[in-house]
Amino acid sequence: MTAAILLFIVNLIFKGFLIGKTPNSLSLSEIDLLRRFNVYPAIGDYSFRYLAVIMSAAISLLTFYFIYRQTKNFWLAIAVVLSLTFAPYLFILSRFLNVYIAFLFLIAAGLALLPNNKLKYLAIIILVFAFSDRRIVSADLNDLFKILDLRNLFFAGDTVSSVLHIPLTGFFMYVDLFFLFAGWYFLYLKKGAEKLVNPLNFLFATGIVFYFLSTSSSLNTYRGLLIFYYLSIVIGSGYYFLARNRLLPLIIIIVLANIVFYQELAYNHFDKKSSFEWGYAEQATIQYFNNRHLSQPLILSKSSAGKLDRYVNFFSNTNFKTKTLTVNQMKKTCVKNSSNYCLVREDELPYFGLAKDDIKLVFRYYDGLPMYFLLPTR
Amino acid sequence: MNNKKTTLILLFLILILGCFLRFYKLGSIPPGPEWDEASVGYNAYSIAQTGRDEWGNKLPLIFPAFGDYKNPLYIYLTAGVVKLFGLNIATTRFINTLTGSLLILVWFFIADLIFKNKKISLLTAFLLAVSPFGIYYSRIAGDGMMLSVFLIGAGLLAELYFLKTKRLLLCIISILLLILSMFSYNLARIVSPLLMLAVFIINFISVKTNRRWFVIPLVIFLLALFIIYKQSAISLSSRFQYVGIFGQKKGVVLQINEFRDHDKNNLLSKIFHNKVTFFGITLSSNYLAMFSSDFLVNFKHQTDVSESFWPPLHLILLPFYYLGLIFLISKIAGSRNRRERLSYLLLLILILVAPISSAITEGGSGKRDLAALGTWEILSAYAAVYLLGRKKLLTTIVIIILAVNLYAYFKFFYYTYPRDYGQIYAARENKICGLEKQNYSRFDYFIVPRKIDNVSYIFPLFCQQYSPLKYRQERQFTTKDGWFIVNRFDKYLFVDDTTAKDLAGLKLKNKTVAVFMNADERNLFVLQPKKLRFIPVLPVLKYNDVSLYMFSMKL
Numbered sequence: 001m002t003a004a005i006l007l008f009i010v011n012l013i014f015k016g017f018l019i020g021k022t023p024n025s026l027s028l029s030e031i032d033l034l035r036r037f038n039v040y041p042a043i044g045d046y047s048f049r050y051l052a053v054i055m056s057a058a059i060s061l062l063t064f065y066f067i068y069r070q071t072k073n074f075w076l077a078i079a080v081v082l083s084l085t086f087a088p089y090l091f092i093l094s095r096f097l098n099v100y101i102a103f104l105f106l107i108a109a110g111l112a113l114l115p116n117n118k119l120k121y122l123a124i125i126i127l128v129f130a131f132s133d134r135r136i137v138s139a140d141l142n143d144l145f146k147i148l149d150l151r152n153l154f155f156a157g158d159t160v161s162s163v164l165h166i167p168l169t170g171f172f173m174y175v176d177l178f179f180l181f182a183g184w185y186f187l188y189l190k191k192g193a194e195k196l197v198n199p200l201n202f203l204f205a206t207g208i209v210f211y212f213l214s215t216s217s218s219l220n221t222y223r224g225l226l227i228f229y230y231l232s233i234v235i236g237s238g239y240y241f242l243a244r245n246r247l248l249p250l251i252i253i254i255v256l257a258n259i260v261f262y263q264e265l266a267y268n269h270f271d272k273k274s275s276f277e278w279g280y281a282e283q284a285t286i287q288y289f290n291n292r293h294l295s296q297p298l299i300l301s302k303s304s305a306g307k308l309d310r311y312v313n314f315f316s317n318t319n320f321k322t323k324t325l326t327v328n329q330m331k332k333t334c335v336k337n338s339s340n341y342c343l344v345r346e347d348e349l350p351y352f353g354l355a356k357d358d359i360k361l362v363f364r365y366y367d368g369l370p371m372y373f374l375l376p377t378r
Numbered sequence: 379m380n381n382k383k384t385t386l387i388l389l390f391l392i393l394i395l396g397c398f399l400r401f402y403k404l405g406s407i408p409p410g411p412e413w414d415e416a417s418v419g420y421n422a423y424s425i426a427q428t429g430r431d432e433w434g435n436k437l438p439l440i441f442p443a444f445g446d447y448k449n450p451l452y453i454y455l456t457a458g459v460v461k462l463f464g465l466n467i468a469t470t471r472f473i474n475t476l477t478g479s480l481l482i483l484v485w486f487f488i489a490d491l492i493f494k495n496k497k498i499s500l501l502t503a504f505l506l507a508v509s510p511f512g513i514y515y516s517r518i519a520g521d522g523m524m525l526s527v528f529l530i531g532a533g534l535l536a537e538l539y540f541l542k543t544k545r546l547l548l549c550i551i552s553i554l555l556l557i558l559s560m561f562s563y564n565l566a567r568i569v570s571p572l573l574m575l576a577v578f579i580i581n582f583i584s585v586k587t588n589r590r591w592f593v594i595p596l597v598i599f600l601l602a603l604f605i606i607y608k609q610s611a612i613s614l615s616s617r618f619q620y621v622g623i624f625g626q627k628k629g630v631v632l633q634i635n636e637f638r639d640h641d642k643n644n645l646l647s648k649i650f651h652n653k654v655t656f657f658g659i660t661l662s663s664n665y666l667a668m669f670s671s672d673f674l675v676n677f678k679h680q681t682d683v684s685e686s687f688w689p690p691l692h693l694i695l696l697p698f699y700y701l702g703l704i705f706l707i708s709k710i711a712g713s714r715n716r717r718e719r720l721s722y723l724l725l726l727i728l729i730l731v732a733p734i735s736s737a738i739t740e741g742g743s744g745k746r747d748l749a750a751l752g753t754w755e756i757l758s759a760y761a762a763v764y765l766l767g768r769k770k771l772l773t774t775i776v777i778i779i780l781a782v783n784l785y786a787y788f789k790f791f792y793y794t795y796p797r798d799y800g801q802i803y804a805a806r807e808n809k810i811c812g813l814e815k816q817n818y819s820r821f822d823y824f825i826v827p828r829k830i831d832n833v834s835y836i837f838p839l840f841c842q843q844y845s846p847l848k849y850r851q852e853r854q855f856t857t858k859d860g861w862f863i864v865n866r867f868d869k870y871l872f873v874d875d876t877t878a879k880d881l882a883g884l885k886l887k888n889k890t891v892a893v894f895m896n897a898d899e900r901n902l903f904v905l906q907p908k909k910l911r912f913i914p915v916l917p918v919l920k921y922n923d924v925s926l927y928m929f930s931m932k933l
Contacts, residue, residue, distance in 0.1 A: 141693070142676050149672035155663035167637075168659055177666070189708075264650050272640050 004064045007081045011057035014085055015094040019053065020046035023096060023271035025283040027163065030096050031314050042317035043286055048097055055105040056094035060084045062108035070195045080236030086259050089171040089221055089228050091266065092164050100222050103131045104229060117199060124206050132213035144211060147224040163277035164221045166266045171228055172235065173258040179238030180231065186241035187234060204230045275366035282311040285363045285372055289320050297323035299342040301330060304372055327351045334375050342375040349373060385496050389486060389503060396482045396507030400475045400516040405468040407517065407792060409800040412683045413833055414520030416840040417443045419470035422456035424846035434850050444833050445861035451561040452522025465843050471519040477528035478516025482506050484531040485752045491538045492721045493760060501759035510688035510787055511744060511751050520684040522562035527748050529559035530566060534728060537577050541717055549581060553595040557602040568735040569749045574599055576727045580720055630656050661737050668733035668747045671696060677744055683802050686744045687795060692783040694776060695758040702757030705764060729753045807834050809926055810894050811841040822889040825871045827899060835864035835872055895927045
């Protein structure tokens with residue numbers, strides 16, 4: 001029990017470290033989710049994300065309990081928890097608020113707390129249907145092979161979008177490839193944990209079903225979640241099997257090296273590579289105008305309003321309003337020497353007789369992609 | 379299966395099936411010739427006629443061709459075929475088709491020697507006979523791909539026979555075949571030396587007597603390496619810079635710079651983001667991709683010539699492939715018979731070495747993993763026979779699914795593919811060539827724009843079987859970035875653009891010329907001041923949604 005609690009704390013620290021730094025802005029899906037629960041944080045306040053961290057840590061704890069109850073093998077349970085602690089897909093899912101971490105938490109809870117296999121299976125089926133679209137979203141087998149593809153699992157990650165993709169990292173660490181095969185060998189050929197096999201097979205089968213029924217947001221990180229959970233347990237079994245065969249020092253070194261490598265990529269490069277999806281320019285824009293204490297609404301063109309408005313109207317400490325005008329209206333309002341702040345997109349500049357180089361203040365995404373141009377009215 | 383006669387009959391039938399699938403409509407499926415095929419065919423024709431290649435080099439060790447430096451063995455063998463049967467698409471492709479058919483036999487015997495199970499051997503042969511990669515790469519001739527794969531397979535077979543019989547001659551034959559493969563296609567320059575190294579080590583350790591005789595194959599190998607070094611000094615490095623991942627302007631280096639920029643180029647970023655780590659990750663990722671389900675059952679290259687439009691493995695075989703790999707590894711670990719273990723090990727070495735040439739090049743490519751052809755089939759056959767055994771119901775289900783997979787593939791390859799994908803096989807250039815041939819005497823000159831490619835000159839040479847001697851005397855060409863750009867020969871002029879200004883600049887006063895254009899070029903042309911009168915020679919020719927126009931004008 002002490003070990004399990006210790007691992008829970010390790011999870012909290014590992015996944016909660018600098019929670020506001022990476023990602024350091026909110027995605028639109030996170031905003032939508034918070035709105036549903038009437039949570040409106042201040043800009044720069046990411047404390048709500050600790051809920052995801054706690055659920056993720058709880059997943060590890062519950063999985064420990066499940067494995068231990070099934071196999072009575074303490075070290076096997078520890079190894080699986082370690083696999084879940086350091087898995088990149090779970091790390092990134094723990095860094096922002098989302099329903100899928102809650103889904104996985106409930107799955108792990110069902111496996112750990114329900115008394116017999118039949119109830120566990122029933123619980124998993126109910127949860128799968130509750131969290132899915134309850135219709136076949138995509139029946140393309142090719143997509144499934146993409147998710148089960150070894151390269152995508154260990155090197156390429158989510159090929160659908162980079163929004164949840166740690167650069168140069170797969171859903172699992174590179175070295176986990178060897179532990180995956182070792183884990184399969186241990187579980188299925190050596191029959192090292194027979195009581196785990198049936199629940200794991202069921203988990204994998206339901207994972208396939210969930211993949212085809214899951215929401216039309218279509219990120220592989222979400223759709224493949226149950227499959228990844230299954231693979232994490234197999235990989236953990238691989239850690240246990242190889243560590244048992246006197247390879248523990250080597251395993252520690254290579255796993256630690258891989259963790260350090262991908263953590264550097266996660267903290268220093270993740271949201272920079274997908275700053276568009278994480279609203280980097282939008283938050284920078286809001287922070288800039290918050291500091292200006294605007295007396296009049298910020299004027300937005302119709303094409304710049306959509307995404308920016310959702311951010312402006314979300315944060316609790318946004319101290320200005322916005323007003324959306326057509327380009328023709330802006331031509332009358334956003335004249336020189338007026339006191340208005342007016343934002344447009346790059347393709348609208350010619351309507352004002354301006355070019356890119358005429359603009360002094362541009363709000364960009366991290367990679368330099370310009371998003372909002374401040375007209376020179378003041 | 380004890381009945382030798384039954385085995386022979388079944389093998390014969392499989393071979394007939396394989397030959398039929400490879401030879402049926404060889405000249406039109408896929409359509410062609412495409413650019414490399416035309417180049418290979420014409421160089422073979424030139425060798426057959428004059429003993430020199432298109433550039434006048436006498437019996438070269440490497441063929442400059444367009445500046446891409448083609449390997450010699452395939453061209454020399456094709457020269458023999460062309461000498462006997464003339465130059466056309468079928469004769470250009472013949473050697474690949476023949477070796478692709480014989481590969482079925484090679485892998486039958488490999489499976490027989492390794493597993494000693496006729497069911498596995500026959501199933502391997504059958505799966506290879508109906509293999510999408512096996513069929514496709516036997517039907518194109520852009521390079522000696524299938525010839526190379528055949529020689530690698532034959533080399534492995536010879537080595538397996540050596541392990542069985544201990545006759546040194548077989549070891550020498552094995553080395554010779556692997557060396558020849560290196561003169562057929564570039565992938566063998568990675569795969570074959572590694573295989574040869576494995577062969578040397580295995581033989582030296584395992585064969586206790588007459589070790590000094592291994593000097594002979596070693597000398598042959600070193601001599602071959604020297605010839606290849608001489609041959610490849612220019613061509614290989616330029617080819618590698620073009621397709622390899624290691625160049626300074628390649629994606630990996632750009633990525634390193636981007637990541638260091640994120641970290642403001644601090645010490646930590648130099649430790650984490652450097653060529654060692656990034657190339658290591660890229661190589662590992664590319665290597666693993668060749669064993670991955672996305673490649674094995676999803677891979678479809680729909681825009682490039684010389685790339686299969688169908689993945690290498692039929693869908694139902696995927697689980698058998700992976701299981702076969704696991705069974706092979708456990709056999710190596712568990713086998714007590716030394717010769718048996720070495721045979722399994724040799725097979726595993728080929729499996730592990732085959733993807734390397736694909737791993738070190740940019741972009742996914744099926745043809746660079748072609749050395750694995752045969753291994754997919756043998757592993758699938760091994761697992762299928764082992765698992766299905768006497769399970770009749772399961773076997774029936776697998777057979778039905780495989781039949782469905784095969785039907786889908788054959789329908790696509792023999793019907794849909796030649797109908798819908800002809801434009802990838804230089805359909806425009808071939809149509810132009812046909813029109814040139816038909817109207818040769820009507821025009822003083824034929825003008826072909828180079829907007830689409832720089833090497834359209836090869837098509838009139840190929841389709842008209844133009845005299846190589848005459849061509850070498852007449853042609854005018856330049857070089858750019860190592861590529862040869864032919865501007866004219868005989869009545870054929872190749873121009874960058876067909877604007878009125880460009881045509882006027884050709885200074886062909888009072889000459890009747892035929893000009894070929896696609897829709898964009900034509901629309902641009904008609905907008906220009908009408909300094910030139912042009913008359914459509916024929917109604918617009920449509921193929922695969924592309925329009926081809928032919929105009930006659932007096933300059």
